[in-house]
Amino acid sequence: MSEVLQTIVRLSHGGHIRLQVQGSGPVVVLCHESPRSSAALLRLAGHLAQNFTCVMMDTPGFGYSDPLPLAQPEIADFALVVLELVDRLDLGPVPIYGAHTGAAIAVEAAVQSPDSVSAVILDGYAIFNETERDALLAHYLPPFLPTLDGTHVAWLWSRVRDQFTVFPWNQLGDGSRLGYGPPKLDHHHAVVTDFLLAGDAYRAAYAAAFRYNHFEPLERVQRPVFIATREDDMLFEHMERARGLSEHVSLTAMTSDRGEWASTMKRLVSENAGYTLLDARAIIDRASSLQGSKRLIETSAGPVAVRIDGDGSPVVLLHDMPGGSDELRGVAARLGRSHRAVRISLPGVDVYPAAPNTLDTVRDLAAIIAEVIGKLGVQDAPVIAIGASVAIATELPGVSKLIVVDPWTQISAASSDMVPDISPRWDGAHLSAAFWWARDYDLFKPWHDRENQKGRAIGNDLSAERLHNRFRSIVVAGDHGLKMARNLYRCDAAGNLEASGGGIDIVVFDGDPDCDALASWAIGCVGEDHVHRVSRQTVPLAQMLKGLLA
Missing domain, CATH: 3.40.50.1820 (Alpha/Beta hydrolase fold, catalytic domain)
Incomplete structure (x- = not known):
């Protein structure tokens, strides 16, 4: 397996963003879900890296990326960061993969700058109705602040375990129980680690995703959009809400088999690859001029x-x-x-x-x-x-x-x-x-x-x-x-x-x-x-x- 290289680049507004880069070939940009970091993308990158160069960004406020200097950033602000990286590293046009929050960022990037994006591949795309959105904004994102007595530590572990038991995580009951999982212990710990890296900043991108009008960009986008969702994804049922919104939007239902998932994502990336051919080392070298x-x-x-x-x-x-x-x-x-x-x-x-x-x-x-x-x-x-x-x-x-x-x-x-x-x-x-x-x-x-x-x-x-x-x-x-x-x-x-x-x-x-x-x-x-x-x-x-x- 090819080596994963890492760097941190300084954006035009002064904040810093971590990139992980792996592979060789046409470039694909990968955007992760909340509250994870680009570490959550390494599994997919491992499948793609033999044929593609995967550029994985820690969304601002997560992993080792600084939060955006905005009191209430919106998905459009996060999408601008992706587009700035594509532009300053001269990567485009590229397919952009996004999972959950990353999916909203990906499709918004395509709306804002279609010349930078060849296609959008969405691995679970949230389309909440007004009642669901208001409930999530009101209760899903409590502050995560350090305490001297360690109560925030106990809360964090409970929060992550509940996330893999019910959806929403704060509604423990039979009506909210997930029909699959939970994942293994090491996965729980990885989510906790990413949550710790984000701290209270985790709420910004989450809230932006909940406020985002997910219908509207699918109607406006002028690039191919592929919503491909596994049946063990909490957003699986949301996929049908996107049916018929635009001729540019295609839906693909997948089983829970990770082999099928990997091959589907690889096929979609391959069919929509851009023409920029780089390897991980070349991108890291380009990014060296953007250090802070x-x-x-x-x-x-x-x-x-x-x-x-x-x-x-x-x-x-x-x-x-x-x-x-x-x-x-x-x-x-x-x-x-x-x-x-x-x-x-x-x-x-x-x-x-x-x-x-x-x-x-x-x-x-x-x-x-x-x-x-x-x-x-x-x-x-x-x-x-x-x-x-x-x-x-x-x-x-x-x-x-x-x-x-x-x-x-x-x-x-x-x-x-x-x-x-x-x-x-x-x-x-x-x-x-x-x-x-x-x-x-x-x-x-x-x-x-x-x-x-x-x-x-x-x-x-x-x-x-x-x-x-x-x-x-x-x-x-x-x-x-x-x-x-x-x-x-x-x-x-x-x-x-x-x-x-x-x-x-x-x-x-x-x-x-x-x-x-x-x-x-x-x-x-x-x-x-x-x-x-x-x-x-x-x-x-x-x-x-x-x-x-x-």
Whole structure:
């Protein structure tokens, strides 16, 4: 099977969109359903990639795409994003495949710019009547906001399970029960992961699809429209509502057999293929000129997420485990006023699907980070390593200036044995375990030593958003992240620090229960003059880092 390549492009309005691209041949654009990401399209792309180049976009607000900067975006606004990508990458005219919400986006794109679209292939097309639409808008899309008590985590698992039990998901009862399914546990978990990536932004595209007048574009469209729906799709009965609307619209009913589904979609794409012949690499190369501050860097272990703040001299930031680069957003924003703060996610964290399970040692991890640093051209930049990432930073070649912040793992030998099991379970306990790992990390030091007198200094404002970002990173990284955490926790970085010959400062958090012990350890590695105490809060930490970088 051909390789899936990924990139992030910056749109004309300043937002970023993730693309996944696979295959070679005539181009086809694939648009996913809500609340998924382009990860939901990989199965279809795998069937098409031998003959076609599949361009899969995370709809704005989902996956790794930024939400649209609109208070109430409509389907027409999402369609404009697809058309901008087709235009700026010079792909058209192309067939556009869309599933559910993606189907509405696809047909609207054909209405807006028929010269860019050769045909539209709709895998489940919603046509709600007024009563159905009003009920969905009123009850189907409750806010999904982080909480400190984890109630949003329990709600999410229940929401996804109910989605595969009844339609609408919020009407549990015999009259709403689906006549098929549910899918396997790993599929439930994949939907949860995409839901976490979207967060509360999931409501925007969903609501736009519910408000959309699905009849009207089918009457106006001047390109072939193929509505092909499986009998185990909740929108199967909707297909008949489109019968006779236009001579351009064809209907195809399919059984639940996935082989029939794949062959039908392949036939429709083949019969309506455009004339642009490209492979995945060529499209990724074209997209390289559209990069912004949010990027995916290709490495030998898969894509690594990078975020860049500011335009000054570069400084590289590596986050702790558990955690992700979002936790460094506040520090990076302040450093970005005088530097170019480059936040590099550890391999397999903050990007989904996760990197292949080939990173067996800390040295392997360091090699991937060095690869990213090289591709970004910041080899001479100072490095700031937070927490467990000290193990990686001390293995990086040629680092002239290293600042280690809170290397707590170096005096917490038991932590590698306390990493929780987050293997998916039908009762959702894996999400609860991930949440409490993230929450206890903010309250105790180390997180598994849950004694109140050893609690961290957290002030009076434990952030639900920060906690949720860490929880999300744990879930996204999955088993790969657990393995990486255990490796980092077991690593003794003292020898590398002592042998460095200078250029290293260590910062410890005043008020943390391990502050004195960690300071003593740090003095033994780099000397008292290079050990500094500071509050864990963002502003004083950023100010100290700026001073050490000066």
